[in-house]
Amino acid sequence: MNVFLTSIFVIVSVITLVGALGVVMARTVFASGLWLILSFAGVAGLYVLLEAPFLAAAQILIYVGAVAVLILFAVMLTRRVMGDPGVSQNNSQWGAAAVVAALMFIVLSLTSVQNWRPSTESPPLLAVNALGEAFLGPYLLPFEIVSVVLLVALVGAIILARE
Amino acid sequence: MLAEWSFVGVFLVIALAFPPLGLVTAWLLRPKRPGPIKKSTYECGLETVGDTWVQFKVQYYIYALIFVIFDIEIAFLLPWAVAHMGLSAAQGILPLIEVVIFVGILVAGLMYAWRKGALEWI
Amino acid sequence: MVSGLDFQLFLPETILLVGGIAVLIADLFLRERADRETNLAWVSLAILVAALVASAAQYGVSESLFRSSADPVAPGAFVVDGFTTFFRIIAILTTIIVFLASVEYVRGRTAFRGEFFALMIFSTLAMTLMAGSTDLVMVIISLEFLSITSYILTGYLRGNVKSNEGAVKYFLYGSITTAITFYGASLLFGVAGSTNLYDIAARFADPTAIIGTPLMSLVLPAIIFLLAGFGFKIALVPFHQWSPDAYEGAPTPVTAFLSVGPKAAGFAMLLRVFAVALPEFTHEWAALMIGVAMVTMTLGNIVALSQTNVKRLLAYSSIAQAGYMLIGVAGVSVANIAGIAPGEGGAGLAIDGTAGVLLYILAYLFTNLGLFIGVIAVDYLAGSDTLPGYAGLLRRAPFLTVAMTIFFLSLVGIPPTAGFIGKFWVFGAAIQNQLFALAAVGAINGVISVVYYFRILKQMWYEAPADPTPLRLPGTMNAALWICLSLTLLIGLFPAPFIEFANQSIHMLGVFVRS
Numbered sequence A: 001m002n003v004f005l006t007s008i009f010v011i012v013s014v015i016t017l018v019g020a021l022g023v024v025m026a027r028t029v030f031a032s033g034l035w036l037i038l039s040f041a042g043v044a045g046l047y048v049l050l051e052a053p054f055l056a057a058a059q060i061l062i063y064v065g066a067v068a069v070l071i072l073f074a075v076m077l078t079r080r081v082m083g084d085p086g087v088s089q090n091n092s093q094w095g096a097a098a099v100v101a102a103l104m105f106i107v108l109s110l111t112s113v114q115n116w117r118p119s120t121e122s123p124p125l126l127a128v129n130a131l132g133e134a135f136l137g138p139y140l141l142p143f144e145i146v147s148v149v150l151l152v153a154l155v156g157a158i159i160l161a162r163e
Numbered sequence B: 001m002l003a004e005w006s007f008v009g010v011f012l013v014i015a016l017a018f019p020p021l022g023l024v025t026a027w028l029l030r031p032k033r034p035g036p037i038k039k040s041t042y043e044c045g046l047e048t049v050g051d052t053w054v055q056f057k058v059q060y061y062i063y064a065l066i067f068v069i070f071d072i073e074i075a076f077l078l079p080w081a082v083a084h085m086g087l088s089a090a091q092g093i094l095p096l097i098e099v100v101i102f103v104g105i106l107v108a109g110l111m112y113a114w115r116k117g118a119l120e121w122i
Numbered sequence C: 001m002v003s004g005l006d007f008q009l010f011l012p013e014t015i016l017l018v019g020g021i022a023v024l025i026a027d028l029f030l031r032e033r034a035d036r037e038t039n040l041a042w043v044s045l046a047i048l049v050a051a052l053v054a055s056a057a058q059y060g061v062s063e064s065l066f067r068s069s070a071d072p073v074a075p076g077a078f079v080v081d082g083f084t085t086f087f088r089i090i091a092i093l094t095t096i097i098v099f100l101a102s103v104e105y106v107r108g109r110t111a112f113r114g115e116f117f118a119l120m121i122f123s124t125l126a127m128t129l130m131a132g133s134t135d136l137v138m139v140i141i142s143l144e145f146l147s148i149t150s151y152i153l154t155g156y157l158r159g160n161v162k163s164n165e166g167a168v169k170y171f172l173y174g175s176i177t178t179a180i181t182f183y184g185a186s187l188l189f190g191v192a193g194s195t196n197l198y199d200i201a202a203r204f205a206d207p208t209a210i211i212g213t214p215l216m217s218l219v220l221p222a223i224i225f226l227l228a229g230f231g232f233k234i235a236l237v238p239f240h241q242w243s244p245d246a247y248e249g250a251p252t253p254v255t256a257f258l259s260v261g262p263k264a265a266g267f268a269m270l271l272r273v274f275a276v277a278l279p280e281f282t283h284e285w286a287a288l289m290i291g292v293a294m295v296t297m298t299l300g301n302i303v304a305l306s307q308t309n310v311k312r313l314l315a316y317s318s319i320a321q322a323g324y325m326l327i328g329v330a331g332v333s334v335a336n337i338a339g340i341a342p343g344e345g346g347a348g349l350a351i352d353g354t355a356g357v358l359l360y361i362l363a364y365l366f367t368n369l370g371l372f373i374g375v376i377a378v379d380y381l382a383g384s385d386t387l388p389g390y391a392g393l394l395r396r397a398p399f400l401t402v403a404m405t406i407f408f409l410s411l412v413g414i415p416p417t418a419g420f421i422g423k424f425w426v427f428g429a430a431i432q433n434q435l436f437a438l439a440a441v442g443a444i445n446g447v448i449s450v451v452y453y454f455r456i457l458k459q460m461w462y463e464a465p466a467d468p469t470p471l472r473l474p475g476t477m478n479a480a481l482w483i484c485l486s487l488t489l490l491i492g493l494f495p496a497p498f499i500e501f502a503n504q505s506i507h508m509l510g511v512f513v514r515s
Helices: A002-027 A030-051 A053-077 A078-084 A094-112 A129-135 A139-161 B002-029 B059-091 B096-113 C004-009 C011-029 C038-057 C080-105 C113-131 C136-153 C161-193 C197-205 C214-234 C242-249 C250-279 C277-303 C310-330 C354-382 C398-412 C418-432 C437-462 C475-493 C497-507
Strands: C062-065 C078-080 C333-337 C350-353
Touching: A002 A030, A002 A094, A030 C080, A030 C333, A053 A129, A053 B059, A078 A129, A078 C004, A129 A139, A129 B059, A129 B096, A139 B059, A139 B096, A139 C011, A139 C038, A139 C113, A139 C136, A139 C197, B059 B096, C004 C062, C011 C038, C011 C113, C011 C250, C038 C113, C078 C080, C078 C113, C080 C113, C080 C250, C080 C354, C080 C475, C080 C497, C113 C136, C113 C250, C136 C161, C136 C214, C136 C250, C136 C398, C161 C214, C161 C242, C197 C250, C197 C277, C214 C250, C214 C277, C214 C310, C242 C250, C242 C310, C250 C277, C250 C354, C277 C310, C277 C437, C310 C354, C310 C418, C310 C437, C310 C475, C354 C398, C354 C418, C354 C497, C398 C437, C418 C437, C418 C497
Parallel strands: none
Antiparallel strands: C062 C078, C333 C350
16 A cells, blocks of 8 residues: 555656646746646645645645636736747756755755654644634634635736736 | 545546547547648638737636636635534534625625626626 | 624724725725715725724733634634734824825826725735734735735836836745745744644743754744745845835835835734744844844945935835844843733733834834825925935925935934934844844944935935925825824934833733643
């Protein structure tokens, strides 16, 4: 079973990383947007492996379903990008990228070789039911404020984007 | 837990296999006689006009934006709906009031979008 | 879950929330009425004043709100204490003054005036929420709330390329820092196992739980990542690059707002999170503050020297001012943490240097807003925000020129102005904590700032105006100017009650005692 899970993890990670690489290396912004969807889907798979089904569903619903569409629309709105697909979309700063990647690798590897003590506490709220109870318990105020933030975002979108 | 996800995996495999299967079957069965008319792009049976890369109207974008916002609202309402039965038994009408406030604030947003004409097709 | 007490103490936020939505909806349905805007402006002002009164009425209260009914000793996500009350008042006052200065300005510049008023009210709500957040989730949501309203307000002038540019830069920079802040918060949550600041503090106070485990290695990264988010709102130096462009492009009243409101709210959050959740790490974060303060002051002042656009110049000036405030944070010593459960009343944390920060923010509010009212007036009446636009202002608007001169003196910190009192307390805290190098860097920077402030003063007092027609300020702008001028001088001349106010306001509700 463990080998099976690990192999699933590897597949999902590869999908995520290939998607992410595609985003930065694609020739057009539109193609970058499509690669991004692949990466989002891979992340949803990672959430499944972390036993967070609600997060996985939200990832599919919001990121793959809505945000990706929004990004593709935004690209298609831009005449200059649509008219000129030949321009490279990244500024080819491979040196800087290598430095950041190396730093990230060092940090992550140092973190993973630590002598971690397995937690004896019960895992945090991941079941949808517990999440709903938390929304109406300790996280009631943030829950309601999210609604106000969404309202402001809606109003702002109409002010800034409407012709 | 993962047993519950196995059917998702089955669906995923079928979904991924479906398009290539169809294409491969068609490629195996079809007669192969290409011509210039057959190779042209199909667009409602008429001759194609202009580029396939066209600029979209801003209206699409506003729709998409409003859609994202209400999509997120749904994502927040789902856990509430799941937990609602248990909570109502314990706390009566309070969970309902809380979610009415949540939705009510966003209804104000919907009202705003509607009155501003953002939902009209132009 | 929710008790009657919560609603009573949450009244200022409730007023702002309901009021903001009411203004937004009223604007939709009064579309045809000619006097709609004026009425809406007065209604919005009344909402803000009502929220101010409701906040001031809670002076002396110390309660944790939104506590779970399942666990009666557990703290909630929001707290009303002296510290919250202070920053609620700061946030609402800032909006009221900016509001008075902007009513005339936005007329004719945008088609979305009703929304402008509503967004101002919503951003005030975001700032008051930031002031009282005691849960990492609440911290991040209120931070994001204020950011979103700020992006929208910055890009409000749709037809103006600079406004668009400023908003896009602000947004891109903001999204990345938000992501980093999220990461920091998640690290802290991972280490401590709770999002509640009091629970986090309790976990760190337990000598066997975290100290000595590998988890300790994650605390410093978490502190730095959280600092990125707060530093972005305050415009501290490694996180400041957005501010000159956003300040220059934003409508001038919004620039005034950005230079005071989010900065104050950012400081509130920084002090609250670090003092309540991470008192065990005071040495670490205070040391970090010393470095950031030095760099922030120096870079802000030196780059300001070469600016020719007044809004950009004041952007760098306000970066430098944030550096001075940070001296006070570096001078914080979490001296006596009294474990006091909610409801027992009295002081929780008492922190030196915090009073200096609060006093400085109070003085800076009136000084900087006053200065910006001058900038708004010149932009509104003469259509210029460059240095030559201020030539001969003395002959065109003598009172405004004198008032602006006093505000400049206050920014430098010359008695008898409010700025002097603020600087005195902040530097006093630094010297008391033996941070002599920091105080010296601050003093040198004070001298540098005189140079570029003097460049504006020279234009106003000595140059001949290109167009000598007198500038007449609209009544609301004049009212705002008078409020700022009188309080700048009042704090400078009779500081005692304001010092008392700041001293009373440093008390945060302390560590919760878990039975």
